[in-house]
Amino acid sequence: MLPRIAVIGNGQLGRMLKQAGAPMGLEVLPCDPSLEEPVSLNPDDVVTVEQELWPDTSRSRQLTAHPGFLNARATEVIRDRLSEKSLLDHLKVGTAPWCNITPDHTTEHLALVGDKLVIKRRQGGYDGRGQWRWQQGEPALDEWLGECIAEKMIPFDEEVSLVGARDRDGNCVFYPLTLNLHRQGILHASVGGLKRLQPLQATAEEWLTRIMEELDYVGVMAMECFVVDGDLLVNELAPRVHNSGHWTQAGANPSQFQLHLRAVADLPLFTPVVDGYTLMWNLLGRDWSTRWLAVPGCDVHWYEKEIRPGRKVGHVNIHRPQVADLEASIRQLADMLPEDERAPLLWGLKELLGDTPA
Numbered sequence: 223m224l225p226r227i228a229v230i231g232n233g234q235l236g237r238m239l240k241q242a243g244a245p246m247g248l249e250v251l252p253c254d255p256s257l258e259e260p261v262s263l264n265p266d267d268v269v270t271v272e273q274e275l276w277p278d279t280s281r282s283r284q285l286t287a288h289p290g291f292l293n294a295r296a297t298e299v300i301r302d303r304l305s306e307k308s309l310l311d312h313l314k315v316g317t318a319p320w321c322n323i324t325p326d327h328t329t330e331h332l333a334l335v336g337d338k339l340v341i342k343r344r345q346g347g348y349d350g351r352g353q354w355r356w357q358q359g360e361p362a363l364d365e366w367l368g369e370c371i372a373e374k375m376i377p378f379d380e381e382v383s384l385v386g387a388r389d390r391d392g393n394c395v396f397y398p399l400t401l402n403l404h405r406q407g408i409l410h411a412s413v414g415g416l417k418r419l420q421p422l423q424a425t426a427e428e429w430l431t432r433i434m435e436e437l438d439y440v441g442v443m444a445m446e447c448f449v450v451d452g453d454l455l456v457n458e459l460a461p462r463v464h465n466s467g468h469w470t471q472a473g474a475n476p477s478q479f480q481l482h483l484r485a486v487a488d489l490p491l492f493t494p495v496v497d498g499y500t501l502m503w504n505l506l507g508r509d510w511s512t513r514w515l516a517v518p519g520c521d522v523h524w525y526e527k528e529i530r531p532g533r534k535v536g537h538v539n540i541h542r543p544q545v546a547d548l549e550a551s552i553r554q555l556a557d558m559l560p561e562d563e564r565a566p567l568l569w570g571l572k573e574l575l576g577d578t579p580a
């Protein structure tokens with residue numbers, strides 16, 4: 223019998239987990255943790271998360287006290303950048319130089335980390351929110367004290383991420399590295415299937431394996447990295463399915479959502495089968511058009527959220543086995559967009575056309 227999977231969180235990730243369970247008849251129950259009313263749980267339910275942080279309510283306490291709640295330690299460590307960065311250092315995983323900002327910190331302490339820093343809120347930041355840029359000579363803000371870490375600004379060449387999963391027996395499987403385009407701290411597009419990233423794959427897998435083993439983690443985890451002069455530095459971790467893995471819905475079998483469900487439900491895992499290339503484009507504060515569905519290989523995931531400026535309200539995956547076909551599809555979609563919205567698609571196209579096995 224399949225267990226039922228309760229999810230702490232009912233945003234788009236919970237929604238897509240639910241969609242991924244449906245074909246197998248695996249019931250997924252996204253739960254809004256901000257509500258007080260208890261949910262009706264069975265003793266053999268599994269409890270997983272689609273977010274790292276939640277308010278303290280009787281419902282969230284009920285979910286985390288359930289015997290089927292997975293990854294309590296991983297979630298606790300990763301939700302706070304202080305313990306997350308300390309874990310990376312402890313495991314000797316490469317990461318940007320950093321320091322904690324305590325009340326007795328002076329700007330001299332900050333300058334020891336670097337001339338230019340990114341100040342990051344320890345908890346609750348996302349899509350680049352809760353961050354400041356600082357450089358030598360500038361004052362430190364009082365609101366950072368005890369609340370933030372300081373990280374050296376990394377002049378990276380590009381950003382990639384590794385999405386993988388670990389099962390209850392400790393077996394780990396991974397997707398190929400994803401190339402990500404962030405602007406103002408928010409993910410705009412990803413490309414899955416690039417061959418030129420293969421030389422970084424082994425190190426990335428070794429690091430994420432080390433992290434998941436240390437945390438005795440079960441399920442999908444994502445590791446965001448900077449690439450600097452051909453080397454990786456880990457930026458941050460996500461103990462859940464991740465936006466940079468959305469391309470796997472079209473470009474891999476199983477998708478990251480199915481893979482997470484398999485792992486947490488104690489079902490068999492295999493290394494995901496990936497063929498061809500996929501471009502994922504985030505819909506940020508904009509509607510979509512049914513005309514896009516005429517583009518071969520294109521499908522739209524709409525989260526049914528209210529459209530607000532910059533808000534992630536959906537994504538588009540375009541998958542084709544051959545680069546030349548994907549090029550045609552991307553150009554066809556780009557032509558349907560206003561010129562100032564084409565940049566993420568053209569970025570992806572340039573990457574695809576320039577891909578050669580390393």
Ligand code: ADP
Pocket residue numbers: 318340342347348349350351373374375376377378381404406407408446457458
């Ligand atoms: P979030 O939780 O908002 O995703 P991140 O730490 O991933 O926070 O930061 C968002 C983006 O900001 C990154 O994807 C990257 O583009 C940029 N960024 C973050 N940290 C640094 C850094 N140390 N140096 C340079 N850019 C950074």
Ligand code: MG
Pocket residue numbers: 446458
């Ligand atoms: Mg990030």
